[in-house]
Structures are given as structure tokens and as C-alpha cells.
Amino acid sequence: MLPLSLALICSALVVYKLASDFVTEAYDRALYDSALDLSRRLRLRDGRLTVDLPPAAADMLEIDDIDRVYYAVRNDDGNLVGGAADLPRPQPSENRRPDYYYARYLGQGMRLVALRVPYDPDNETMFAQVIVGETLIRRRLLAEEILVAVALSQLVLIAMICISVYLGVGHGLLPLGRLRAQIEARSHRDLTPLDEPRTPREVRPLVHAINELLQRLQRAIVSQQRFIADAAHQLRTPLAGLRTHAELALREQDLAGVRERVRALMHATDRSARLAHQLLALALAEPEASATAPMSAVDLVAIARDVTAEWVPQALAHQLDLGLAAAAGSLRIRGNAVLLRELVVNLVDNAICYTQPGGQITVDVQHDAATVTLSVEDDGPGIPPGDRERVFERFQRLAENRTEGCGLGLAIVREIAQAHAAEVRIGDGASGKGTRVSIRFARIDAGNSGALTRQTAAASGPG
Ligand SMILES: Nc1ncnc2c1ncn2[C@@H]1O[C@H](COP(=O)(O)OP(=O)(O)O)[C@@H](O)[C@H]1O
Ligand SMILES: [Mg+2]
Known part of the structure; x- marks a missing residue:
């Protein structure tokens, strides 16, 4: 979940940046159009620059239901001809291209555009500066709307991915569940191989490895059982011998005969003791025991x-x-x-x-x-x-x-x-x-x- 959340945050940041770039470009064009409209209203009256802006037109320009719009027009000497005197001016630049910039005005962030336009048809060297600026509320709102829309659709996408991964993994693990049930249902004596061909391809190597282990275990158990059987057999013989010698000694009448039987008895006892010792030594030398020696x-x-x-x-x-x-x-x-x-x-x-x-x-x-x-x-x-x-x-x-x-x-x-x-x-x-x-x-x-x-x-x- 964490990597997905990080990816979501990163992509949201990228989307926000892209959205605000597009929004800025679109609104800058509208701002430029307003500045151009205003520059068409420049008039030369008695050799002096004026702005011909009827109140209705000024309202049109300034009144906006969301943002505040301000303008300022200056003649070549820098004297204000119309609009707001303290509207921030751009860094001085010589070209006639529209000059966009951000500034603060009346305590609010503003986007402004400044144009240099010739206003005297007879004198191409006379320029007026037209500045139009607007607050940033609408721009921010639009960028945020785009961000929210994209983030929401991504959230839905991530949720769908999570659900399908969850369901997919659950479905993919079903055969493992069956395998577990198969193993759980077994008795500890049942070391027959698991049903390999019927398991899905993905877990077949695992089942194969388990089957090989079962086989090795089976072989080990068989050899262990054979050893125990052999050992029991080996022990039984000298013990039976002991009993026989003891019985014969009891039946013996003369002392020399008894001594003979007891000597045989001792010999059989030695053999039994030696066998017991060897069996014990082998048990101690076996890997399970010697590993802890x-x-x-x-x-x-x-x-x-x-x-x-x-x-x-x-x-x-x-x-x-x-x-x-x-x-x-x-x-x-x-x-x-x-x-x-x-x-x-x-x-x-x-x-x-x-x-x-x-x-x-x-x-x-x-x-x-x-x-x-x-x-x-x-x-x-x-x-x-x-x-x-x-x-x-x-x-x-x-x-x-x-x-x-x-x-x-x-x-x-x-x-x-x-x-x-x-x-x-x-x-x-x-x-x-x-x-x-x-x-x-x-x-x-x-x-x-x-x-x-x-x-x-x-x-x-x-x-
Ligand atoms: N030094 C040796 N010389 C000849 N044969 C030997 C020697 N050591 C072992 N063997 C042969 O190997 C067999 C196995 O030896 P071992 O495991 O010690 O069992 P055991 O001595 O009880 O018979 C012996 O029975 C014997 O035939
Ligand atoms: Mg030996």
C-alpha cells in the first residue's frame, strides 16, 4: 500500500504542475486580449494621450464575478493617463512583446500583462504602456479542480487494482490451500508422494521438492526400521544363549561340569555386553546424536x-x-x-x-x-x-x-x-x-x- 500511496502523491504533484501551467497559459491569453482591447481605446486628443473608456466598458473590464481586474495606462513619459496609479509595473524592458509577470497589489497576488503600443499614427516612435492585471482566484480554483478530478480517478484506479490483486492472489493461492488440506489430512505414517501432476504448474516444483524429501524420509525410516529389526535379532541370539547356558548349568551335577557351563555363560555375557556397547556407540555416532556432541x-x-x-x-x-x-x-x-x-x-x-x-x-x-x-x-x-x-x-x-x-x-x-x-x-x-x-x-x-x-x-x- 505504501508504494502505491507514494506513487499517487508523486503523480498528483506532477498533474498539479501541468494543470497550473495549462491554466496559466489559457488565462494569460484572455488577459492579453483584455489589454489589447484596452489599447484600441487609446485616443490622441489635442496632442495628448487619453483613454476612451465609457463607464459601461470600464465596468466590463473591471467587474468580474470571481477575480478583481485592474488596469493602468501611461504615456511615454511615464505619466498615468488612466486606471490605477499604483498598479505594479513590470521590470523595464524594451521589446513590444507582451510582458507577463506576478506581483502583489492591495494585499493580493496578481497576474499582470504589460503592452507597449504605438498610439500616434503620425509618430511611430510614441508608445503607451498598457497594464492589465487580475487576481489569481479563478486560476487556482481551476488548477485545484483538475487536481481533484485526476486524484479521484487515480484513487478509484488504485482501489480497483488492489481489489483485483487481492482477488487474484486469493484465487492463485487456492491450489496451495488444497495442498495444505491434503497434507493436514495425512497420518504421520503416510509418506506416499503428493499428487504431483494434478497440482498447478506454479507450485509443481515445490510439490516435487516435498515429494523428494518424503522419499528420502521414507528411505531413512525403512533403513532405521531394518536396523532396529537387525539389532533385535542380534540381541536375541546371545540372550537366548545366556538362558540356555544357565539352564544347562542348573542341570549339571558335578562341579567341573557347572564350571564349564558358567564359563560359557560368561563368554555369552561378554558377547551380549559387547553388542550392547556397539549398538550404543553407533547410536551416539549417528548424525542426529553426534551433531550435538x-x-x-x-x-x-x-x-x-x-x-x-x-x-x-x-x-x-x-x-x-x-x-x-x-x-x-x-x-x-x-x-x-x-x-x-x-x-x-x-x-x-x-x-x-x-x-x-x-x-x-x-x-x-x-x-x-x-x-x-x-x-x-x-x-x-x-x-x-x-x-x-x-x-x-x-x-x-x-x-x-x-x-x-x-x-x-x-x-x-x-x-x-x-x-x-x-x-x-x-x-x-x-x-x-x-x-x-x-x-x-x-x-x-x-x-x-x-x-x-x-x-x-x-x-x-x-x-
Ligand atoms: N583389519 C581387518 N582385516 C581383515 N578383515 C577386516 C579387518 N577389519 C574388518 N574386516 C572385515 O570387515 C568386516 C566388518 O568389520 P566390522 O564392521 O568391524 O564388523 P565385525 O568386526 O564385527 O565383523 C569384518 O567382519 C571383517 O570381515
Ligand atoms: Mg569389528
Whole structure:
């Protein structure tokens, strides 16, 4: 509404200016005609200039129902011959063209015209000055009438525009209203696409975008449901195992038999606990949860060192040589220490799990100017290139492995890497055999980096 009002005011100003120009021109012509009439009444009597203006004619000239009209005639010497002596005179000018001007007279604004007319047929050098002036009332009234007429018609026009815009927008939004009703009527379970072809062309891209979102949501929900089903299934197996072992232990008569059953029971409990831990870790690493995980400057070298030291006993139990090769000093990235620890633990756990006795496992943290790369390398069986994408999926394990596990480790690793905008790669080990999983993070400071040394946290193996 404001722009329209401004436009209305501007156009009214322009119209007023144009109208008063036209009015001035029209009334000036009439004023000039009066001055010309008067100049025709100049007479030369006994060599003296006079004005032959009978009272009726003077009335005609002066009496007007709206404006007051005044005149003055002077001879060449400037002496008044007829009319009002104090009527304002124009600026001195030599030409004979009518001279129009504004002035104040008797407290009123006036428009005046001054003519220089020859009055002696025998002497072309004798001129009289004829001035006729009128008040401005009629001129103003006319200009105002024009302004009011134009402004009124514009107001009507604007009102009509507003009404048609209002009705047009309302009509144009009808399909959106229908769409809203369609969405409102849905249950939260109904993620089928909205009826795209039947929506009007203008909102079709919007409906298309909503449908794509619904599709993504549908896929996410399906995968979430599958995950829950898988998790329930995975949990049920070890729990059923627990119960079976407990029942068998109860039936056992001799102590050695009971001990055997209880050992199996403990083992099944460990597996259940581990599965529960992995499920929880995955839930925490998922984008919805990890987005709110507090991030700070974290030293990857320190985390790698701690995890390596912590897992040495397990490595020893599997007759493996677990060591750390990393820059002495610190290499910092922006991250969540708890999640990053979980990531390293899962990689080290896999290396220990899948490497045959006598093997070597190296945890490494390297850097360049902009990145820090953490890697865990072993000389085990390796992961075939064709499976290097698949192993990241949840509950996916390679067919040939007979070790215990639930297939969540690398899925957790990938979720945590993604939460840190890091890149995960699976490659071969240094000697062409084994596995090297590396994760490249963005580095936050240059830090200090010492010589690369393999600080063997523990070295053990047969022989
Ligand atoms: N270091 C490794 N060496 C060989 N195979 C590996 C290694 N790490 C992972 N894998 C393979 O990838 C699969 C998926 O690993 P993961 O997601 O950690 O699940 P899990 O260890 O519970 O089986 C494993 O079952 C294994 O076949
Ligand atoms: Mg694993």
C-alpha cells in the first residue's frame, strides 16, 4: 500500500504542475486580449494621450464575478493617463512583446500583462504602456479542480487494482490451500508422494521438492526400521544363549561340569555386553546424536597412544605385536575425544581380531600442512578391494571370517569420521598384504612434530 500511496502523491504533484501551467497559459491569453482591447481605446486628443473608456466598458473590464481586474495606462513619459496609479509595473524592458509577470497589489497576488503600443499614427516612435492585471482566484480554483478530478480517478484506479490483486492472489493461492488440506489430512505414517501432476504448474516444483524429501524420509525410516529389526535379532541370539547356558548349568551335577557351563555363560555375557556397547556407540555416532556432541581441539597422537597402550594386553593374548608410529608431540584436530577414541578402538579391535598370530599391527598419526591422517595397519588377510565399500555397512561381515563380531565396527568408524568431516579409506598394508584403514582429518594448528619413530609399546610373538 505504501508504494502505491507514494506513487499517487508523486503523480498528483506532477498533474498539479501541468494543470497550473495549462491554466496559466489559457488565462494569460484572455488577459492579453483584455489589454489589447484596452489599447484600441487609446485616443490622441489635442496632442495628448487619453483613454476612451465609457463607464459601461470600464465596468466590463473591471467587474468580474470571481477575480478583481485592474488596469493602468501611461504615456511615454511615464505619466498615468488612466486606471490605477499604483498598479505594479513590470521590470523595464524594451521589446513590444507582451510582458507577463506576478506581483502583489492591495494585499493580493496578481497576474499582470504589460503592452507597449504605438498610439500616434503620425509618430511611430510614441508608445503607451498598457497594464492589465487580475487576481489569481479563478486560476487556482481551476488548477485545484483538475487536481481533484485526476486524484479521484487515480484513487478509484488504485482501489480497483488492489481489489483485483487481492482477488487474484486469493484465487492463485487456492491450489496451495488444497495442498495444505491434503497434507493436514495425512497420518504421520503416510509418506506416499503428493499428487504431483494434478497440482498447478506454479507450485509443481515445490510439490516435487516435498515429494523428494518424503522419499528420502521414507528411505531413512525403512533403513532405521531394518536396523532396529537387525539389532533385535542380534540381541536375541546371545540372550537366548545366556538362558540356555544357565539352564544347562542348573542341570549339571558335578562341579567341573557347572564350571564349564558358567564359563560359557560368561563368554555369552561378554558377547551380549559387547553388542550392547556397539549398538550404543553407533547410536551416539549417528548424525542426529553426534551433531550435538561437544567439539574441541583434540590431540590425535595422545588418543592413539592411549588406545594402543590399553590394547597391548589383548594383542599379547593373540600373540600380536601392537605398536605406535607417530610424530612425537601433538597433532590437533577439531573433534570429540570420546567419539575419536571409539573410532581408534574399533580399528585396533578389528586388526587384533583378523590378524593371525605373529602378525604386526601399527597405529600411526601422520600429517601434512593441512591434514592429519590416522591409520591402523596390519599384515593379516586383508579386505578384498571389491568388499571395501560393503564392510562399512551395518551388520555386514565378510563371509569367510569365523571370528565373533556383529558387523558394526566399521559402520561406527564411518559415522564418526563423517561427524568430523573426515575421509575414510581402506587400502593394502605396506608390504602389499594386510589392511590399512586410514582417516584423514582437517588439521587445526601447525603444532610441533618430532622425528617419526616406532615406539614399540609392546612387542611379542612366538619366538
Ligand atoms: N583389519 C581387518 N582385516 C581383515 N578383515 C577386516 C579387518 N577389519 C574388518 N574386516 C572385515 O570387515 C568386516 C566388518 O568389520 P566390522 O564392521 O568391524 O564388523 P565385525 O568386526 O564385527 O565383523 C569384518 O567382519 C571383517 O570381515
Ligand atoms: Mg569389528
